[in-house]
Amino acid sequence: MNLFLKSQLKQAAAFTAGLVVATCTVAAQVAVTVEGTVALPQPVAPAKVNQRYAGQAGSFLPPEPPTAIVYLEGAPVPADEKPSTNVVQVVQKGMQFGPGLLAVRKGTRVEFPNGDDFYHNVFSYSKSKRFDLGRFLKDEKPPAVTFDQPGVVKLYCEIHEHMRGTVVVLDTPYFVKTDTNGVYRLSGLPAGQFKLKAWLDEKRVLEQPVDLKPGAILRVNFPGS
Amino acid sequence: MKASLTILVLLLVSQLGQAQEAVLQRIDEALQYQSPGGFFRSKLSGLIDLEVDYIDRRPPGLLFGNADLFNPRLSLFLDTHMGEQFYSLVQFRADRGFDPRSKPDGDARFDEYLLRWTPWTDGQFNLQAGKFATVFGKWVQRHDSWQNPFITAPLAYENVNTITDQAAPGSPGAFLARRSLADQKTKWLPVIWGPAYTSGASVFGQVEKWDYAVEFKNASISSRPAVWDAQDLNWEHPTVSARLGLTPNAAWNFGASASYGAYLLPGAEASLPAGRGLGSYTQTTLGTDISWSHHAWQIWGEALVARFQVPTVGNADTFTCFIETKYKVTPNLFAAVRWNQQLCGTVPDGTGGSQHWDRNISRVDTAVGYRFTRHLQGKLQYSYTHENAPFQQGEQLLAAQFTVKF
Numbered sequence: 001m002n003l004f005l006k007s008q009l010k011q012a013a014a015f016t017a018g019l020v021v022a023t024c025t026v027a028a029q030v031a032v033t034v035e036g037t038v039a040l041p042q043p044v045a046p047a048k049v050n051q052r053y054a055g056q057a058g059s060f061l062p063p064e065p066p067t068a069i070v071y072l073e074g075a076p077v078p079a080d081e082k083p084s085t086n087v088v089q090v091v092q093k094g095m096q097f098g099p100g101l102l103a104v105r106k107g108t109r110v111e112f113p114n115g116d117d118f119y120h121n122v123f124s125y126s127k128s129k130r131f132d133l134g135r136f137l138k139d140e141k142p143p144a145v146t147f148d149q150p151g152v153v154k155l156y157c158e159i160h161e162h163m164r165g166t167v168v169v170l171d172t173p174y175f176v177k178t179d180t181n182g183v184y185r186l187s188g189l190p191a192g193q194f195k196l197k198a199w200l201d202e203k204r205v206l207e208q209p210v211d212l213k214p215g216a217i218l219r220v221n222f223p224g225s
Numbered sequence: 226m227k228a229s230l231t232i233l234v235l236l237l238v239s240q241l242g243q244a245q246e247a248v249l250q251r252i253d254e255a256l257q258y259q260s261p262g263g264f265f266r267s268k269l270s271g272l273i274d275l276e277v278d279y280i281d282r283r284p285p286g287l288l289f290g291n292a293d294l295f296n297p298r299l300s301l302f303l304d305t306h307m308g309e310q311f312y313s314l315v316q317f318r319a320d321r322g323f324d325p326r327s328k329p330d331g332d333a334r335f336d337e338y339l340l341r342w343t344p345w346t347d348g349q350f351n352l353q354a355g356k357f358a359t360v361f362g363k364w365v366q367r368h369d370s371w372q373n374p375f376i377t378a379p380l381a382y383e384n385v386n387t388i389t390d391q392a393a394p395g396s397p398g399a400f401l402a403r404r405s406l407a408d409q410k411t412k413w414l415p416v417i418w419g420p421a422y423t424s425g426a427s428v429f430g431q432v433e434k435w436d437y438a439v440e441f442k443n444a445s446i447s448s449r450p451a452v453w454d455a456q457d458l459n460w461e462h463p464t465v466s467a468r469l470g471l472t473p474n475a476a477w478n479f480g481a482s483a484s485y486g487a488y489l490l491p492g493a494e495a496s497l498p499a500g501r502g503l504g505s506y507t508q509t510t511l512g513t514d515i516s517w518s519h520h521a522w523q524i525w526g527e528a529l530v531a532r533f534q535v536p537t538v539g540n541a542d543t544f545t546c547f548i549e550t551k552y553k554v555t556p557n558l559f560a561a562v563r564w565n566q567q568l569c570g571t572v573p574d575g576t577g578g579s580q581h582w583d584r585n586i587s588r589v590d591t592a593v594g595y596r597f598t599r600h601l602q603g604k605l606q607y608s609y610t611h612e613n614a615p616f617q618q619g620e621q622l623l624a625a626q627f628t629v630k631f
Contacts, residue, residue, distance in 0.1 A: 043261035050304040052314055053358055053366045118476040119518065123556055125246075125598055134520035154598065207316050207574035 032212040033187040038068040038198045039224035047162035049095070060160075061094025068222075069103040069168050069199040070184045071175035073207075075192065081173060089113060089142070090155070090165060092120040095164030097155055103175050103199075104167060106150050112144035121158040126168060129153045152202055152207045168199055182222075198222040249600040252631050273629040274298040277326065278622060283407050283611055285588075285619025286383035287324035287419070296568065300369070307510045313342040324419070324452040325411075334479065336422050338371045349430040356453060358420035359446050360427060360438035361466045361482045363514040364525055367421040375592045375605045376624040378419055379547040380565035381529050383412040386543065387583045390489050393496040393536030397575035400538045404584055408618060414447040414488065416510065416531045416567075421446045424455035436470040445488040445508045447531075451489065462487035462504045464507040473514040474521050482512040488533065497536050506534040521553040535572070536623055541582045541599070542570035548591075558595070563590040585613040 026169075046062040048200070086108045091098045094117030104110065114120045114136055123132035130152025133143040147153060147169040155165030168175075178184040191214040198206040206222045257268040267592040276296040278288055288294065298320035305313045311391040316337035322328035323336070330496060358365040364382060367373060387403035389412045394400035403409075423524035444452050445464045452458055464486025471479045478552030488508040489497075497505070528546035535541050549563035567589040571579040587610070608622040 001554070045259060045266070046269075046310075048266055048304075048306040050302075050314070053360075054303070093498055104542075117475065118472075125556065125596075131557050132521075134553060135475075135518050135523075136520065225463075 002068050014128075031187065032189040032191055032214065033185065034070075034072075034189060034196060034210065034212070034220050035185040035218045036068065036219050036221040038178050038181075038182040038200070038206070038222040040178070040180075041200065041204075042069060044065075047163055049160070060162075061096050063079075063096050063164070064098065064100035065180040066200070067101050067180055067208065068178045068182065068184075069101065069170075069175055070178060070186055070188045070222075071103070071170055071197055071209075072171055072189055072194050073172065073188065074194040074195050075172060075174055075190050077173065077192075085109075087111060087144070090120070090122075090167070091115045092157065092163070092191055093162055095160045095205055097156075097157075097163060099177075101177065104147055104169055105173055106171050106173075107146065108169075109144050109146045110167060111142040111144040112136075114138045116201055119159055124153050124155055124156055126153040127151060129167075132158075135159070147224075152199075153195070154202075166201075186221045193213065196220055200213055246600060248597040249598075249629070251263070251631050253600070256631070258572055264308050265306070267303065270302045270304070271631055272298075272300040272370055273631075274300070274626055275628075276325065276376060276626040277622065278376075278624045280619050281621040282616075283618040285608070285622060286377055286380075287327075287385070287415070288377075289322065289324055289326040289409065289410055290329065290623075291371050294321075294326045296321055298370075309346055310343050312343065314339050314341075324410075326614075327450075327604075339410065348431050349465075352426070352428050353429075355423055355425040356424040356455065357418070357427070358422055359442070359466055359484075360440050360468045361417065361421070361446055361484050361510070362512050362529075363470075363480055363516060363525060364527060365477070368420045370626060370628045371602060371630050374549075374551045374559060374561035374594060374604070375563060375590050375606065376604055376626045377590065377622075379527070379549070380561065380567055380586065380588055381415070381545040381547060382417045382419055383413050383415055384545070384565075384567055384586060385410055385417075386533075386534065386541075386569075388414045388447070388488075388533045388541060390493065390542045391523070393498070394538060396421070397538045397573055399575055399578055400535060400572070401582060403597070404582075404614065408617070411472075416529060417542065419444045419448055420450070421453075422450070422452045423448060423464070424457075436472070437468070438503075439465070439467040441465055442486075445486045446484050446510060447488055447508055447533075464508075476517055478516045480512075480514040482510075482514070484508070484510040493536075501536065502582065504541050506536055508533050525549045535582075538582075539572050540570075541572055543583070544568045557595055559594045559596075561592045561594070564588075565590065587611050600630050602630070604628075 011035040043065045089111045090102055090112050112122045119135040121135050128149040129147055131145050136143055150169050153167040157163040174189055176184050176186045189212055191212050193211050195207050196210045208220055233246040259266045279293050297574055301317045303315040318336050319333040319345045319360045322332050337357050339353050339357045341351055341353035343351045366495045374462040385408045408577055423444045424440040425440055427440035429438035442464050443458045443460055466484035468480055468482040487503050488504045489506050494503055510583040514527040516525045526548040530544050547563055547565040551558045551559055551561040567586045569581050572582045574580045588608055592606040596602045606624045610620055
């Protein structure tokens with residue numbers, strides 16, 4: 001009985017191992033990578049804070065250089081994909097949102113810690129998410145927002161009008177943020193014909209059709225418009 | 226008709242909110258200039274206010290005229306930075322007078338113009354000159370229609386008293402007799418006339434948790450807008466004002482202010498007792514302010530004592546205070562309540578006794594506001610005032626204001 005059981009277990013283990021190896025091999029063969037460059041806009045000079053009256057003070061850091069979000073539109077979401085449970089942070093420090101541009105999957109919870117010694121606020125009147133977190137301190141638990149609708153959410157601070165931030169909420173797991181040179185690499189994509197988009201800002205969303213072949217590495221550049 | 230028009234505009238704009246937002250955002254971005262390299266940067270911004278006031282009796286505070294009123298206003302701000310050390314501000318307004326309907330046929334003015342030098346980037350020292358809001362108190366830092374949760378100013382900044390800057394009263398009795406008159410807004414003075422955009426120079430800065438400001442101006446903080454420009458008075462009797470603030474943490478701010486200077490205008494000189502000049506009659510004002518905020522709550526409070534030296538009468542003292550709170554109900558909707566009080570001291574009545582020199586007054590202001598977008602805001606205010614007098618002025622005030630910010 002014991003021998004029979006051991007034999008059965010060995011067979012099962014061998015089958016499972018084989019299945020895992022085969023799955024990984026197939027996945028490696030079908031997964032697609034897209035890489036390239038997005039032509040980014042020129043960095044803008046840091047905003048000047050208009051402190052019109054005495055008693056309104058504070059110094060600030062320069063804003064983050066421009067970047068873009070590259071994402072694949074129309075690709076099927078893997079069947080075993082679970083809703084996003086990620087928690088990411090956008091820090092307010094030096095009177096800037098950091099990162100100034102964030103891409104998240106729908107359902108992601110974003111925390112907004114205050115990294116300055118004075119009050120900050122975060123609010124948005126964007127259609128896909130309307131919220132106001134009030135005024136909060138550096139040392140308190142960072143307030144958070146769950147972005148449950150795809151769309152572009154513009155972030156502002158009521159206290160420091162020059163502060164700007166953007167959360168791009170996507171209904172796809174296939175996205176990446178470029179570096180400050182516009183370089184990106186998006187891997188683990190499914191094969192098929194889709195649209196590859198580069199989001200620079202609300203007025204500039206570039207797109208190119210892509211035919212993703214299993215196992216291929218495709219180069220797609222988004223030249224300046 | 227005007228009220229209906231305002232309500233119609235409100236409804237239309239609220240419906241078009243998102244479309245307007247995109248247009249206003251583009252305007253906002255277009256109204257700025259920057260030189261190559263960013264040394265020179267200039268930005269034009271503005272506020273368009275449409276205000277209607279319904280008053281059951283005589284208009285209170287600094288609302289002029291004798292009936293309901295419609296008060297549109299365009300405010301333009303030109304903020305310019307030249308390198309790290311120089312900043313200038315020009316504020317231009319077109320409206321029906323600095324105070325609503327004080328010039329019913331229309332008026333246009335430069336209400337503020339200043340040049341500021343900041344030699345060091347740490348903000349510890351700034352020097353500025355021009356025509357600008359007083360450093361006294363804390364309310365002036367949030368007095369524009371976008372930031373003020375109410376439509377009117379606190380009582381201390383708008384309630385006119387029986388003190389005049391234009392002539393000495395003939396006798397104590399004549400002075401006390403003013404209590405039975407309705408407010409003479411072209412002659413009488415409040416403790417502080419709104420933001421008091423008087424002319425002069427100031428130094429201010431922030432050193433760790435402390436901030437300070439001292440100003441040397443051409444006119445008193447109670448002076449009327451007609452004398453705020455640098456050439457309006459001859460600088461023989463300037464006013465010095467100062468404020469010291471402490472911010473122990475982000476939530477709290479405490480301040481103490483003081484102001485001293487002559488308040489009578491040159492035209493009053495002829496009516497003064499022999500041997501006395503304009504400099505003999507001063508306004509001395511001491512104030513304290515406190516503010517606290519956290520999450521959806523903001524609270525401000527100020528308390529002031531002022532002494533006006535009144536020719537032929539003596540010292541007319543008054544205490545005035547307000548406490549104000551604002552609560553954000555939703556991301557767009559806020560509500561605010563403000564309690565205002567003013568108490569007047571006694572002066573000799575000329576017959577061996579003493580009497581209160583003006584009417585004590587209390588007022589509660591309530592307001593709700595809605596920010597449709599980052600550029601559009603609507604506010605509705607109801608105020609109830611009670612004066613310790615045989616008659617009331619503006620006992621009930623209902624006001625609506627719609628603001629476009631760009």
